[in-house]
Amino acid sequence: MAGTEVVTNEERLRRIEAITDAALSGLDVAELLDELLERVRDLLGVDTATILLLEGHTDELVATAAKGLEEEVRRGFRVRVGRGFAGRVAATRAPVTIYDVTPDDVVNPILLAEGVRALLGVPMLANGNLIGVLHVGSLTLRRFGPDDVRLLQLVADRASLAGQARAQVLDRQAALALQRSLLPTRLPDISGLELAARYAPGHDLGIGGDWYDVFVLPSGWVGAVIGDASGHGLPSAVVMGRIRSALRAYALDAMDPAEALTSLDRKIHHFEAGTLTTAVYALIAPDRSSVHLSCAGHLPPLLATPGQPAQLVNLAVDRPLGVGQPIKNRRTTVVDLPPGATLVFYTDGLVERRSELIDTGIERLANAVRSESAEALCDRIMATTAQEHPDDDIALLVIRRQSPTDETLPEGHVHTT
Known part of the structure; x- marks a missing residue:
């Protein structure tokens, strides 16, 4: 069983710099989300990292980007706010941790099939609005500590802006296409x-x-x-x-x-x-x-x-x-x-x-x-x-x-x- 990792100030600074790297600004939305997930997996030493973005008109979270759980995105997994692990994070708008995952904790069968044992999830917020949920998982038992939560929330804040921009672009493109089809x-x-x-x-x-x-x-x-x-x-x-x-x-x-x-x-x-x-x-x-x-x-x-x-x-x-x-x-x-x-x-x-x-x-x-x-x-x-x-x-x-x-x-x- 893994204990809570003690993070030095030097390591903490390295982690923050990895997430706030100015070079990330040159990436498009899909590339940015992908890179953020890759970095957070490395920084937290986890096996999976997933972003689910909120689809406002259905009030559902949709798997949009993933590392280690790519099958979620391929299958287009979605879950209503309030249901399961990600839905609970979205509903409470607060971090949620699970030390030993059981079928009662999650509704996504892919998490169980992949053998995820521990989960940490944080809300993605922009200007007070829920954008989605970012969660990471470990295939071994692990207790996530306060530094892990703070780092993941920092990543979520960075990803939220990209997710919001993506949603606005998709919404605008769909609206413009619909409007032009009706005129x-x-x-x-x-x-x-x-x-x-x-x-x-x-x-x-x-x-x-x-x-x-x-x-x-x-x-x-x-x-x-x-x-x-x-x-x-x-x-x-x-x-x-x-x-x-x-x-x-x-x-x-x-x-x-x-x-x-x-x-x-x-x-x-x-x-x-x-x-x-x-x-x-x-x-x-x-x-x-x-x-x-x-x-x-x-x-x-x-x-x-x-x-x-x-x-x-x-x-x-x-x-x-x-x-x-x-x-x-x-x-x-x-x-x-x-x-x-x-x-x-x-x-x-x-x-x-x-x-x-x-x-x-x-x-x-x-x-x-x-x-x-x-x-x-x-x-x-x-x-x-x-x-x-x-x-x-x-x-x-x-x-x-x-x-x-x-x-x-x-x-x-x-x-x-």
Whole structure:
């Protein structure tokens, strides 16, 4: 039976330097985690070292990197927070040691199959948030001492930052892929209308729930919507996708935008409780002469008619979807859409700045609007109004009613980002 190792100050310093080595900063996340596990195995004289990262939406720990227990990673072992050894470390957010491992202590059969006899695990935390669990094991009986715990916690702190970065990258990539799959890759060709749109992801806060959509209904009316589901990251993008699909379904049965948003509000309250969503839903008449709009807490669109400066549409603004109790008296505003007129829909990422009133951003946007093709106007707005590195997502949708005096122009435009 091995006793607690007495660690000299010189050895303690060597261990700390091995973990805080600046050269580790040049490694990518996977390489860094792998190197940290190799070093901690050597420094603590253990046989196994494993990192399990928290998968937030399932509340499970997933084996991500391992030395001596590589089979855990190959099998994709996962355990719920609170279950087994790693789950206990995660639930208590405190170090846990086991001197003589028994089947009652662990739920991972691989630990027993490999003959692990002693375990030490510590939580991986970043800014107070649980990132995962780091644990080491010995194939012989061993009592881990305070110096072992402190060293392993130091390694966990270093690995936590890498694990957090990895989770953010994966979350962002998944959210961006989902969001781009849900946004129209090509806006429809619609007689009498020019369409153009842009989407730019926010750099500071990550992908959010901004979206836009344009579709032709069997009645000949054209539906157009822009919206923003609260939150950021993959969960927000998933909710956005469900809301977008639900609105399309309600649009088939509701010829009043307010009615469609009322149904959507009820759906969000029931199935997406806690989600706040803003949206403007517009229905453009088959002859393109008018547009019916209902607004749920979203910024009103701009309307630019020939010879006139762009102005905010004077429409009734009802509260956002998913807030308070569902309301049944949402309102619709009818606006004339003369030939050559342009509607500009946008999300707050285009006009909001941390250092100024939102009215300033809206005025800047209005000043950028010109009487030109929808595609050219989108380019102008993004070049003169959008920040180079936006803090939040930007969605922009421009709809222009064609004029008989227009030269030959394409009726539909490819969506670009």
